[in-house]
Amino acid sequence: MAGQKTDQRDVYVGQRIAEQRRKASLTQRRVAQSFGMSAAQLQKYEKGTNRISAVHLDIFSRMTGVPLDHFFNGMPRLDDLPADGFGEDRQRPYLDGGDWKGLADVVARHVTEHFSDGARRDLAAAVQALDRKLNG
Template identity: 75%
Template sequence: MAGQKTDQRDVYVGQRIAEQRRKASLTQRRVAESFGMSAAQLQKYEKGTNRISAIHLDIFSRMTGVPLEYFFQGAPRLDDVHQDGFAEGRQQPYAAETDLQNLAEVMAQRVGEHLPESLRRDIAAAAQAFSRKLGG
């Protein structure tokens, strides 16, 4: 898959593919033909140089009678590595001693950033009424 950098997981899956291909007495040429590609491309999958598509892995799984899960069992995990992406930054831990103050600050910031002035005034008035009812 063009543009995607491979990592140790691709190498691991590729090794499992090669292992199962040999166990099933299949040649690289035979498997590659069923994928509609060259044996050289299959070799890149087996070495982890290129990432195999889910479709090709499914075809291979059916050819060998090995469940898809097999190829990922015991694979290295990268959960603890921070991956840059489109998500917001990591959330800060919630401080137990000031939970409600933190919540109020976060809510005030979000309200201030995302709601129109008239609605912000209504929310502030409701908060003041709430404070008066509680004796604050």
């Protein structure tokens, strides 16, 4: 992929590709043909000189019968990525005033604005049932 600098993760994935290619008794030429490229380009992927695309890695995975995650299992982690990945931040506890009435006000406002009359009645019935269970 042009413009993206490769790193030790690309080398790791490339080594796993080369290892699986040999185990499957596939030549570089055969794999490269299935990718529509030269054997020299495949060799760059295997050495980690160039980064392999997800599409080519998927094709190779299907050729060898090895799941995609095999190529990433045990891959070294770099310090430039957040430890938790790029997912959403953890949900923060409700702090609007710190009381349950404030939470109830926020929920009631949301339900009033976004729920149908029938859904509001169903929710009210569920809350009443919860109240009966909690308060005997």
